Amino acid sequence: MHAADGVIHVEAPTTGTYTLGQFFAVWGQPLSSSTVAGAKGEQTVYVNGKVVTGDPASIALGSRESVQIDVGEAVPYHPVDWSRSQL
Template sequence: MTTVSERFAKDNYAGAVLAVLRMRYRCRSCGATFASREALRAHIRSKHPVSYYAPRIGYVSALVLVALVGGYLVLAREPPAQAVGAPISGIECWSMEQVAYHVHAKLEVYVRGERRTVPANIGIIPNRCMYWLHTHDATGWIHVEAPREIRPTLGQFFDIWGQPLSRERVLDVDLVSSGLGMRVYVDGKPYDGDPREIELIDMR
């Protein structure tokens, strides 16, 4: 698959370019991607055993912690996750990370041939909540983590980011007044529709 940077080298396009690559299961430790949850789990067990077993050991330990309060045996456990932040474009912000539905999409933004950074911690309010669309680092990987299957869009992610996205303006660039165009690629293929409507789902 031709990368966005290779396309720039070939045609020297000076406008704005959005590239979205949709993946389903991605290893947080090394970044490898897989077609199924089972394949990802097998990879983690084989290549990152500490990451696979440590959370389970910690969880079991947490469940067996007990306290005697007022003559009653109380099981120590974390409170259930709940929506605590104000929704943005229909995406909620919950007190705990969700894993029931977990997919990834990678976003690359170029303006005049220079790559723009997609910052870390978009959609994460420290010590409060995490939106179902968020980033953990500045690599461009968008995490879709929700308590159920959803079909979020790139426009919703930009709303959470607090940045504009349209064919006329992206980030701090007014494409109309600058005389620049926009090219959009989804899974390596040109996309001519509204960039806000690109679904951040697994590759089909």
């Protein structure tokens, strides 16, 4: 991340599909269907506003994808205002 806005910017020497799990690994934090950066509990995962199930580490990072992971109590999805990110 280049800024505190939570936007992940992938810069890689090769093209390919990169995942949220790879980002967490580089960040040095665990990510699984039961743990998010050390927080444990029931998860609600949104990708572009839609609830997804399974291991969040397998979520592919794409251009302007919005990923929200709630641990514990689910909160309403918060869309990203891409006009503010300058991407």
